[in-house]
Amino acid sequence: MPELPHDSTSRGQGQRLRMSKELKRAIEDAYRVVIFTGAGISTESGIPDFRSPGGLWTKMAPIDFQDFLRSPEIRAEAWRRKFEIDKTIVSAEPNKGHMAIAKLIDEGKASHVITQNIDNLHQNSGIPAEKVIELHGNGTYAKCLDCGERHELSWVREIYDASGAAPDCRSCGGIVKSATISFGQAMPEEQMNRAHEATLGCDLFIAIGSSLQVYPAAGFPVLAKRNGAMLAILNREPTELDQIADLVIHDEIGPTLAPIAMLN
Missing domain, CATH: 3.30.1600.10 (SIR2/SIRT2 'Small Domain')
Known part of the structure; x- marks a missing residue:
């Protein structure tokens, strides 16, 4: 009897579960988590990148x-x-990734969300506005x-x-x-200062859904790593900072984060 081919779907689900467990353990072990988000989290809500x-x-x-x-x-x-x-954009709603982050904020595990996004979906997911640092x-x-x-x-x-x-x-x-913030417009000084302070205050920095190519925003994961924090990256595609990260997950955002936050 010929050997049955391996089920790639099962392998993919198994790997996702394993990586989710690693990230969950890192979050549980951390004293203060800061989350950084880019367009990739919002594409899962139907907003184009x-x-x-x-x-x-x-x-x-x-x-x-x-x-x-x-x-x-x-x-x-x-x-x-x-x-x-x-x-x-107007009909977009927070997805499981947004809701998982909101739960981490609500439970006090994550202190802030630093975001490159302009869609207000983090606030719509229930995160207090003062916890969302909008760089753009x-x-x-x-x-x-x-x-x-x-x-x-x-x-x-x-x-x-x-x-x-x-x-x-x-x-x-x-x-x-x-x-x-438009091309050629100065970055918001207050938000940049708040992001800098939050980054220096964390021991786990999680970059989610960002190519990490747009500076100065992409400098915050580097700052966190240099300051001794663990750096985790969750993005569908490889990023330029994968080589310095402690944990890298190339997968969908919502399905990866939902088990961590134990969302139904």
């Missing part, structure tokens, strides 16, 4: 911050693109670049639809922009 090959930014160059500032026409085009992109801002509202007043996107959309132009701040007349 704009940086990946074939993504939006490979088809349509992003608008530079200085161009946004100098031209009302470019600002109007930026808002047109924003509302078009939001069609694929938040795309669910807008802010005046002059006075800092918050403007809801529904208000911006109403003005844009009526006039075809980008609105000015209702308080000071300044430029209103999505509360995200």
Whole structure:
């Protein structure tokens, strides 16, 4: 009787379970965990990764911050693109990966989530806003670049639809922009400082769903490792920092994290 072929699906499930157990043990042994997330966790909620090959930014160059500032026409085009992109984002909901992280935060095992994402899904999963450090801002509202007043996107959309132009701040007349960090725009100093402090305070740093290629954000895993913390990386594809990590898992995020947080 010929030997039956090995079941690759079973092998894959077995490896996932083993690696999940290793990560779970590292989390249990840690005193303070900091979690760093990139676009990969949100793609499992149906949000596209704009940086990946074939993504939006490979088809349509992003608008530079200085161009946004100098031209009302470019600002109007930026808002047109924003509302078009939001069609694929507004219906997205937190997935098992987000919920597992939320549980680790709620149980006090993880202190903060440092994220490159702008989709607000960590907050929507139940994590208090003060525990989420948004390095690239938040795309669910807008802010005046002059006075800092918050403007809801529904208000911006109403003005844009009526006039075809980008609105000015209702308080000071300044430029209103999505509360995200654009190409050419300075990183948010307060958020960077908070991320730096959180990173130095952890003994386990888990990078999840990030290619770890975009700096200065990708410098935080390196900082954690140099400061003596254990570095774990969970990403579907290899990253540039795999070689310095203590634990590397190349797998889906939600299915890997769900058993760790014991989600149903």
